[in-house]
Amino acid sequence: MHILIIGNGIAGATLARRLKERGRGEELMVTLISDEAPYHFSRPAMMYLSTGQLRMEHLKSFPDESWDALGISRVTGHVERIDAEAKQVHLSNGTVLGADVIVLATGSRPNVPTGLNTSLHGVHTYTQMQDVAALDDSLKGAHHGVVIGGGLIGVEAAEIMATHMHARQGSSITSVVREHGFYGNMLPRFESQLVTRHLQQHGIGVRVTTTVSSIEDHDGDGRVDHVTLSDGTVIPADVVVVATGVVPRTQLAKDAGVTVDDGIVVDEWFRTSNATSFPRMRKSIIYAIGDCAQLPWGVQQTWYAGRMHGEHLAEILLGSDEPFCEPIEYNSAKFFDLEWSTYGRVPAESDSASSVLLTDTNDSRCLRIVHDAKRCVVGIHALGLRLRQSTCEQWIAQCKPLDHALEELRDVMFNAEFVPAFVGVAK
Ligand SMILES: Cc1cc2nc3c(=O)[nH]c(=O)nc-3n(C[C@H](O)[C@H](O)[C@H](O)COP(=O)(O)OP(=O)(O)OC[C@H]3O[C@@H](n4cnc5c(N)ncnc54)[C@H](O)[C@@H]3O)c2cc1C
Structure with missing residues (x-):
């Protein structure tokens, strides 16, 4: 065969x-x-x-x-x-x-929006190996970067730009995010705003609830030199990464x-x-x-x-007849130095009726446990913390009660030494 x-x-x-x-x-x-x-x-x-x-x-x-x-x-x-x-x-x-x-x-x-002039030199997507060399070339000597889109690839593009450009005098990096904050269509509002603040602390200018209406080449040399936002704001750009999904x-x-x-x-x-x-x-x-x-x-x-x-x-x-069953979803990434992981179902609409949110005192790290109407754990979400994957998946697979999860928090935290410093604040 x-x-x-x-x-x-x-x-x-x-x-x-x-x-x-x-x-x-x-x-x-x-x-x-x-x-x-x-x-x-x-x-x-x-x-x-x-x-x-x-x-x-x-x-x-x-x-x-x-x-x-x-x-x-x-x-x-x-x-x-x-x-x-x-x-x-x-x-x-x-x-x-x-x-x-x-x-x-x-x-x-890449899902590139129609109507933007993405053929200009300096405008990139970032999904394929070929994009690495092309972006690297555009970043040489660049001072102004714009990222369109606030998802996972958008955050990575901002971090790449920061690595190359932050040491350069007068440089700027701007992320343009259509939603109220980073990953706003995936993360609950608190977490989305936490990530947004984290990027700002790393020197990224974040423009939320707005979109790019045009990518322009002012002097006709075929190179991008600015983008215009839907509210008319003009932002200088030597490099643009289109990260719109x-x-x-x-x-x-x-x-x-x-x-x-x-x-x-x-x-x-x-x-x-x-x-x-x-x-x-x-x-x-x-x-x-x-x-x-x-x-x-x-x-x-x-x-x-x-x-x-x-x-x-x-x-x-090879001969098995077993169907593939819907798995417990899992994903993890790093937003600059902020670790993110998610297990099971954590809808962006999660609120105090459907989840418990625990944060540290300055709202820089958090753990959210999402439950169903019977108060069984259906999803777990963490920023700035390391969780034990096997325990998270077990709690979800076995529909553990929320109270059990809260009592056994130490079981799920990878860095157990962190737990005592963790102040539980239900939001
Ligand atoms: C920058 C970036 C960061 C990411 N970070 C994360 C993360 O942190 N966590 C996570 O879970 N996921 C992440 N993802 C998503 C993850 O990479 C994808 O879900 C995963 O790679 C999909 O794997 P795949 O095998 O289905 O396809 P791909 O990895 O996309 O591979 C498909 C391959 O098929 C080739 N191909 C397509 N058409 C043809 C053709 N006609 N002829 C020949 N070859 C063809 C393509 O060129 C490509 O090499 C990230 C993606 C990107 C781009």
Whole structure:
């Protein structure tokens, strides 16, 4: 059997390795195609290349030689078209590859708002490896940076700019955020404002509840020199990063006649609509995993979900009949030096009726425990604290009562020495 995987991000790479580690050696051919990088790398760690804290070899989770050792064929090239009937993929260099199973692990692409002049020199997105060198080039000698968007990538872009520009006399970095604060569509208001204050303390000028209406080149040299906000404010800009979200990369699937909604529609066995040709066999020719896939409960655009998808699809392709069940959501990141982690369901609308918020005395760190109507824990959220992942997931999976969680706070805190300094303030 030949399994051809398009995309060597965490979803595709995990699938390829799992298949070969657990599969039937020679009988199973696995080909991994990428138009971005010959070897899998950690996308969440990409920013550390831009800040100079890591080098490319540090971003690779596996030694280069391990791919050949496992017998995984790697192809660098862009897939232009899938012919589902002929079970072939066509690359832009003319190569045609045949397969028994085709897995789409094509990830996400930037969601750039229409109407902004993003073709000017100095204007970037930041999702692909190629963006690292391009942004690095624009940051040389730049004094004024603007980030459009207050999500995870927006915070990272501001931090990258700060690393390069803060030492320069008269420099400015401005983040333009449509919501009331950073990550305002994901984080509850208190946490969003805490992150906003944290960025301000790191010298980032934050403009909230406003948008960029134009990106302009005043002197006609093709380089950006300012942006104008919707309230008419003009902000100087030598570099602009457009970080207004990402959307699943679905065009290949759409062109192949596979059903696409927000993402590539799949069932709990990661089968696309192509599976209708043999529905009772729980088999398909085309599957989709990772950021590009839309499961029955929605699109999950996190690194951790991509890894789980890859692991689970490997088992299915090796013969398992087990459906993939909705996992307890998990994500973590760092906003400058502020650690963030979230488990389960933590809606942006969480308030004192649906959650308990604990903060330290100067509101610089916090822990929120979200509960349902029966006061069972359904989500946990922390800023500036390290939590024990296994305990958080256990509390949520076992629907532990809120009172138990509050009594056992020490169990969840990674840095136990911090607990006595932690003043509980319900908000
Ligand atoms: C800057 C940044 C920071 C992030 N930080 C975090 C974080 O802290 N925590 C977290 O959980 N998530 C984070 N994410 C999101 C996380 O990286 C993604 O959820 C994850 O990488 C998705 O993995 P994937 O395998 O589905 O796709 P991807 O990693 O996007 O890989 C898809 C691959 O497919 C290739 N491809 C697509 N189309 C074709 C084609 N036609 N032909 C050939 N190759 C093709 C792409 O070029 C790419 O290499 C971050 C993302 C970015 C950009």
